[in-house]
Amino acid sequence: MTCCVVGLGLMGGSFALAMRGYFDRIIGVDNNPSHQEEALKLGLVDEVLEFEDGVRSADVIVLAIPIEAIIKALKDISKLSLKKDALIIDFGSTKESIVKNCPKNIRKNLVASHPMAGTEYSGPKAAIEDLYYNKVMVVCDIEESGEVQVKRAFDIYNYLKMQIKIMNSKEHDRHAAFISHMPHIVSFSIANAVLNQEDKEHIVTLAAGGFKDMSRLAKSNPTMWKSIFKENKKNLxxxxxxxxxxxxxxxxxxxxxxxxxxxxxxxxxxxxxxxx
Amino acid sequence: MTCCVVGLGLMGGSFALAMRGYFDRIIGVDNNPSHQEEALKLGLVDEVLEFEDGVRSADVIVLAIPIEAIIKALKDISKLSLKKDALIIDFGSTKESIVKNCPKNIRKNLVASHPMAGTEYSGPKAAIEDLYYNKVMVVCDIEESGEVQVKRAFDIYNYLKMQIKIMNSKEHDRHAAFISHMPHIVSFSIANAVLNQEDKEHIVTLAAGGFKDMSRLAKSNPTMWKSIFKENKKNLxxxxxxxxxxxxxxxxxxxxxxxxxxxxxxxxxxxxxxxx
Structure with a gap:
């Protein structure tokens, strides 16, 4: 089986690493040339192809890119001829807008998923093999996905040793606001509150574990989080x-x-x- | 040399564990009988004595108790006859009120210190040998302490492999509000915000590392933190x-x-x- 991972950052790269033994061939797609190069050098993927070529050759397509990019990619995919029963998985951090915007002709192919896993780092170098191990995978609105596709997706999540939780996408977005999106805003607020102090360096040299925990999320990627906050504004x-x-x-x-x-x-x- | 550790919880217990090789004898004092018993069983201290007996026999007295209890203990100690050049160390999380309230006749004995170390657990069982290792020890207003005592205290902190930072107590309390006390209030607020949701169990099953970090401080001991917030109200x-x-x-x-x-x-x- 061939997998095409679109987006070779932390999420996509870690998925590729962990799924090496499951797929015969892993294709990488990324519009950042230095990510392409790094992913090949790190052995995350077997080859790098253009989006259309990658998608057309794959039994399983993984969209590990920001939410707006996922919505655009689904539109583009809907115009291509896919392999029979192709499975599309997206790892978007909000789910309602993705499911809503998925073109009808590929809706059965899509299994909308959100892995409750991550670190504060990003890019191919941040990829780690056990990122998904023992974590929760939320799968949304599966009644709209094809049976074959759901079965295949669950098989993959079981291979990753993930706990599968089924939920509707509205409920997911509300929960995610509480356990992930709001805490990010809070962590950035703590970081900025300290940075505005005159003696910030002095303050920070005293930081023990508690402060490090509370400010860790403030290391996160602003571009990615902007997109999440935008999609989940109301719940956030x-x-x-x-x-x-x-x-x-x-x-x-x-x-x-x-x-x-x-x-x-x-x-x-x-x-x-x-x-x- | 004999050390008397007053308060056999996480801080006092961990200090005793790490200082085993430095002192000939470690006396424990705690007004909670089950803490006394546990500390003996865990081998944190050699014996348990009453407060007055412990203090009178010690070259080094460590006050690892809440701030108000430290202030009271200093008053009580000031009425006892101490060993020559006895060193008193307190581990209070705020420093100004302690230094201000220290009776004059033992002010030279006191080296007011705040270890920037801790975990969210409490009690003798929470004690760990490496709690202080490589952490910052803030020492306040040392110009008011005796030279012998400062030297001895630094020797102890060096033995623990701590980084010593000298600061005045006002400055310390302001910094501590930013890197420790405010983040605790924030963490408790996150915990309570989620607990007020109707589907809290459901939300929490999705929690990944980020939420765990942000809510970890909300495990902390309310009685201890109440006392810290009280002492540092203005800065907090x-x-x-x-x-x-x-x-x-x-x-x-x-x-x-x-x-x-x-x-x-x-x-x-x-x-x-x-x-x-």
């Missing part, structure tokens, strides 16, 4: 509001020196880890 | 304000769909990691 703003409500509550309790209530509020927060 | 509120300003800015950019400006804002945040 709701999640930010919910977060702000809590922050305001804590601030009020601190201002009014309601220490026992603040302790109680923290004790509530502790409970998250009972369900995690 | 300033840091929360600075954070809120950034969050509001991001929210406005998202609302008004200023995607390029939002990307620029994130790019600014990326710079934190150039100085970290």
């Amino acid at each position: 703003l709701k999640a930010v509001d919910a977060f702000e409500d809590e922050l305001k509550r804590a601030k009020e309790l601190i201002k009014r020196e309601k220490w026992e209530e603040l302790e109680e509020w923290m004790r509530e927060g502790n409970k998250l880890h009972n369900i995690m | 509120l300033k840091a929360v304000d600075a954070f809120e300003d950034e969050l509001k800015r991001a929210k406005e950019l998202i609302k008004r769909e200023k995607w390029e400006e939002l990307e620029e804002w994130m790019r600014e945040g990326n710079k934190l990691h150039n100085i970290m």
Whole structure:
């Protein structure tokens, strides 16, 4: 079986690395020449082809590119003649707009997926073989995908040792806003708040593990995240509001020196880890 | 040399573990009987004594207890007859109120210190030998401490392979608000925002590394943190304000769909990691 990975960054590169033993041949597609070169040098893919040639030769097409690029790629793919029962997987971080915008004639080919995996690094060099191992793969609106395609996609996710969770795309986008998109905005806000301080270098030299954790997401790729925030604007703003409500509550309790209530509020927060 | 560790939790217990080879004898003091028992069973200390007996027998007294308890302990210690040149180290997370409230007759004995180390766990079982290894130890207002005591304290921190940073206590408390106290409030706010959602279990099953990082500090001990927030109220509120300003800015950019400006804002945040 031949796989064509479109987008040879962290997600696509790591997928290619982990799926070496599953596919006979892995084609890479990337419009960045230095990514093409790196992916070949790192042995992520067997060859690099142009988008159309790659897609036409593949049994499985993986779109590991930003959301808007996925939507455009699906339009382009819908005009090509694909292999019989070709499976298209997209790894977009929001799902509703992708599913909605998928051209009808290839809707059965598409299995809309979101791997709950990642690091703060990007590009082919960031690819790691175990990125997907033991992580959750959310698969959305499978009733609209073809049976053969769903079966093949699940087989691939099982090969990666991922836990498959089925969800509708609306629900997915709401959840993703809470556990991923809002926390990114928060992390960038922490980073910028510290950077605006006069003695930022001094502050940062004191940073222990807690601060490093809280500012790690602020290393993320701004171009990619801009596109995610754009696609999930409504849910993201709701999640930010919910977060702000809590922050305001804590601030009020601190201002009014309601220490026992603040302790109680923290004790509530502790409970998250009972369900995690 | 004999050391008396007051407070056998994560900080005190880890200190005792790491300093085994430095002291001839380590006495433990803790007013929680189950902590006493655990500390003995885990071999953190050689024996457990009452506060007064422990303090009186020690060349080095380590106060690894909440801030208010440190202030009270210093008052109690000031009424006892100490060993000649006894060194008192406190590990309080804020420093100004401790230094200010230290009784004059033992001020030379005290070397006010804050190890930039910790985990989200607490109690004697949380103690780990390498907690302090390669971490920063902030030492405050050393001009008020005795020369012998400063020398001894530095010798101990060097033995722990810590990097010593000297700072005044006011400056320390302001920095700590930014890199530690505000991020804790933020993490608890994220935890509570998710817990208030109807489908919290569902949301949490999707959590990947990013969310885990951002909510890890929300595991922290509410009683301890209440006391820290109380002591550093003014600086904490300033840091929360600075954070809120950034969050509001991001929210406005998202609302008004200023995607390029939002990307620029994130790019600014990326710079934190150039100085970290």
